[in-house]
Amino acid sequence: MLKKARISVRQVTVLMFLSLIGDMLLIYPTIITHIAHQDAWISSILSIPLGLIIIYVLLRVHELYPSLTLIEAINKILGPVFGSIVSCWYLFYFFMGTALNAREVGDYLTTQIFADTPLRVLLAMEVSLLVLAALVGIEAFSRVSEILLPVYVFIFCGLILALLPQIQLSNVRPVLENGLAPVAKGMVPGAGMPFAGMSIMLMVFPFVNKKAHFKKDILLASLIGGVLISLFLLLSLLVIGPFVTNYSPYISSGLTTKINELNYITRVESLVSLIWALAAYFKGVVFFYAFTFGITQLFRISNVRPFVIPAGALVFGMTILITPNVFYYIRTLVYPMAAWNYTNGLIIPLILWVVYLCKQKWKHRQNISKN
Amino acid sequence: MLITTVIICIALAIAAKDLPGLYRKHRFKDIFVYIIMLGLGTWLSILAAKLEVTPSPLVLIEIIYNPVNAFVSHILGF
Numbered sequence: 001m002l003k004k005a006r007i008s009v010r011q012v013t014v015l016m017f018l019s020l021i022g023d024m025l026l027i028y029p030t031i032i033t034h035i036a037h038q039d040a041w042i043s044s045i046l047s048i049p050l051g052l053i054i055i056y057v058l059l060r061v062h063e064l065y066p067s068l069t070l071i072e073a074i075n076k077i078l079g080p081v082f083g084s085i086v087s088c089w090y091l092f093y094f095f096m097g098t099a100l101n102a103r104e105v106g107d108y109l110t111t112q113i114f115a116d117t118p119l120r121v122l123l124a125m126e127v128s129l130l131v132l133a134a135l136v137g138i139e140a141f142s143r144v145s146e147i148l149l150p151v152y153v154f155i156f157c158g159l160i161l162a163l164l165p166q167i168q169l170s171n172v173r174p175v176l177e178n179g180l181a182p183v184a185k186g187m188v189p190g191a192g193m194p195f196a197g198m199s200i201m202l203m204v205f206p207f208v209n210k211k212a213h214f215k216k217d218i219l220l221a222s223l224i225g226g227v228l229i230s231l232f233l234l235l236s237l238l239v240i241g242p243f244v245t246n247y248s249p250y251i252s253s254g255l256t257t258k259i260n261e262l263n264y265i266t267r268v269e270s271l272v273s274l275i276w277a278l279a280a281y282f283k284g285v286v287f288f289y290a291f292t293f294g295i296t297q298l299f300r301i302s303n304v305r306p307f308v309i310p311a312g313a314l315v316f317g318m319t320i321l322i323t324p325n326v327f328y329y330i331r332t333l334v335y336p337m338a339a340w341n342y343t344n345g346l347i348i349p350l351i352l353w354v355v356y357l358c359k360q361k362w363k364h365r366q367n368i369s370k371n
Numbered sequence: 372m373l374i375t376t377v378i379i380c381i382a383l384a385i386a387a388k389d390l391p392g393l394y395r396k397h398r399f400k401d402i403f404v405y406i407i408m409l410g411l412g413t414w415l416s417i418l419a420a421k422l423e424v425t426p427s428p429l430v431l432i433e434i435i436y437n438p439v440n441a442f443v444s445h446i447l448g449f
Contacts, residue, residue, distance in 0.1 A: 096429065120420060295408075301401050306389040310408035313382065317415020321425050333429060336436040 005207050011142040012208045013221045014149050015286065016201055020225035022283030023104045024194045025276050027330050029233045029251045031193070034331070036186035038172045038242040041234040043186030048226040050187065051195030054346050055222045058198060059215050061349040062205050064356050070202040070290075071297045077352050077359070086348065087298050093344050094200065094291040099318035100329065101284040102126050105277055106319065107326050112253045113270055123319045129281065130288045131312035135305065138207055138289060145282055155275045156228065160235060162259045167238040192338030194229060195222065196345030203290035249326045252276055288315065374420045382413040 007015075032040040065073045070090065075083035106123045114122060133141045176183070201218075208214065236251045239258055245251050256272045259265065292311045296304050323329050329337070386409055393401050418425060 096432075100429075120422075295404070299400065299404050301398075301404065303401075306393060306401070306405060307408065309385050309389070310405060310412050313385075313412025313416050314408060317412060317417075317419045318428075320419030320422070321415065322427050322429060324424070324427065328427070333433070335440045336429075336433045339436040339440055340432050 005137055005139045006209055007139055007142045007204075007207050008209055009211050009214050009217055011146050012201075012204060012214075013217045014145045015142050015204065015282065016198070016218055017221040017225050018145055018149070018152070018279050018282040019200070019286045020194055020198060020222055021228060021279045022194070022197075023101050023276075023280040024229050025232055025252050026104055026108055026250065026280065028193060028229055029236045029245050030249055030330050031189055031334050032186045032233060033237065033242055033245040034334075035189070036182040037178070037246070038174075038237065039176055039178075039183050040186055040242070040245075041172065041230065041237055042176075043183040043190050044230040044233045046183070047187045047190035047195075048223065048230065050191040051226055052219060052223060054191065054195045055198060055219060057346060057349055057353075058202060059218060061353050062202055064353065066210065067206055069206050069293065069297060070199065071294045073202075074352065075298075077356050084298065087294065090199075090344065090348075091291060091294050091298065093340070094287055094294060095314070095318065096322065097197070097200070098130070098284055098287040098291055098315050099322045101280055101287060102130070102315065103319045103322055104329070105280045105284075108250055108253070108273070108276065111326075112250055113273060120320065124316060126281070126284070127312050127316040127319065130284055130315065131308055133285045134289050134292055134308045134311075138204065141282075141285055141289075148278060152275050152278060155272060159256070159259070159272055159275075160231065162261055162265070163235055163239050163255065166258060167235075168241075169238070171238050171241040189334050189338040192341045192345075194226065196338075196341040198222070199345040199349065200286050200290045203293060204286060249330060288312075291315075375417050378413060378416050378420060382409055382416075385409065 028044075029040070032044055036043045061073075065076060068076065071087045074086050074090070077083070078086060102123060105126060106119055109122050110117060110119045133144075232252075236245050236255050240248075240251065240254060244254065248254055253269055253273065256269045257267070259268055259272075288311070292304060292308050295311065296302075296307055301307070323333075386406075389405065390402065393405065
C-alpha cells in the first residue's frame, strides 16, 4: 500500500486555475463567436456566475465524503450496481476527455508550428509526457504547476499588454444586433465547456490538506480563470474581429502574429504557444490521472503504477480515432459536448446530493422508530 | 506491417516488465484488468498508427444528446 499523497491548498488552487483554462484558449473563442458573433464577449462574461454556481455545487458534493474520490463516493452513495454503471460512465468521460484534450494540442501544434512533423509523433510525445506525469504522482505534478504559474501569468500579461494598442472598438459594434437570443445560446457552451468540465477535480480534492479557506480559494481560482478566458475572447474580438474569429480554428495563433512592438518584438508565436500547450497539458494530466486512478478504484486495486502505461496506450490510440478533423469538435460536437459536460458536472452531482440527503433522512427516521 | 510489429513488440516488452511482479504477488484480478487494458490499447494504437478511418466513439454522445438538445431548444423557442 502506498503512502497517501498530500498536496497543499495553494497547489490545488493553481491546478484548478490551469485546468480550468486548459484547452479553452485554443477553441473557446471560435465556438462562442460562431454562435453569438460580435456579442460573444457578453455571453462569455454572463456565463461566469453560472460557472461559479456549478463549481459551488461540486464543492458541496465533495463535502459529503471529504476523504473519498468521486468514484468511491459514487459507489458508496448509489450502491454497488448503480454505482458501477455511473462509475463506468464517468471513466468513459475521463478517457474521452484525455484523448480530446491531447488531440486539440496536437492539431494546434501540427498546423501552426511543427508543420512537417506527423500528428502521430506529436501525439505520442504528448501522451508519453502524460504517462510520465502520472507515474511520478500527484504531488510532483502539482508542485510543477506551482513553479510554472509565474511563467504562465507573465507571458499572458505580456500578450495582453502587447495587443492593447491594436484594439479597434468598431469590431464589436453594433452591440446586441440580433437581440438576446444568440447571447443566451452562447452561454450554453460558455459555462459548459470550461466550468462544468471540472468534475475531474473531485478526483484530486481528497488529497488536499484542507484549510478553512479551501472553498474560497477554489472559487476565487475559477473566477480568475473565467475572467481570463473572457478577456482573451474579448481581445480576439477587438483585435481581429468577429468574422475571422468565427472561421479561423486557431484564433490564438492569429492573435499572436499580430504582435509587433516597434518593429523589434515580432514573431513570438512559439513562445506564446508554450502557454496554450502548458495549460492544456495540465488539464490533460488531471484527466489522465483521474482516468487511471478511477479504473483502479473501480476494480478495488491498491497499486496504480502498473496500470499507467496500458492506460497511456489506450489514450494514444484514442487520440487519433476520436475525431476525423478539427471542425468536428469545434462545430458539430459543441452542443452535445456541452450537454455531456453539464450531465457530468452538474446533474449527476445534484442527483448524488439528493440521494445522500434522502438516505440520511431515511436512516434518521429508522433510528427514531427503533427508539 | 513493420509498424504493427513494432507496436506489438513494445506491448510485449511492457507486459514482460510488469506482469511477473503482479504474478508473484498472486493478484489475478489485477493481471486480468492489466491484460484487457494492454490488449485494447495495443489494438487501438495499431489502428491509430496505420491511420485507419474508424467511426469516432463520440458519435455515441451525439446520438444520446442531440434529441435532448433539440427538445430543450424547442421548449425555449430558440
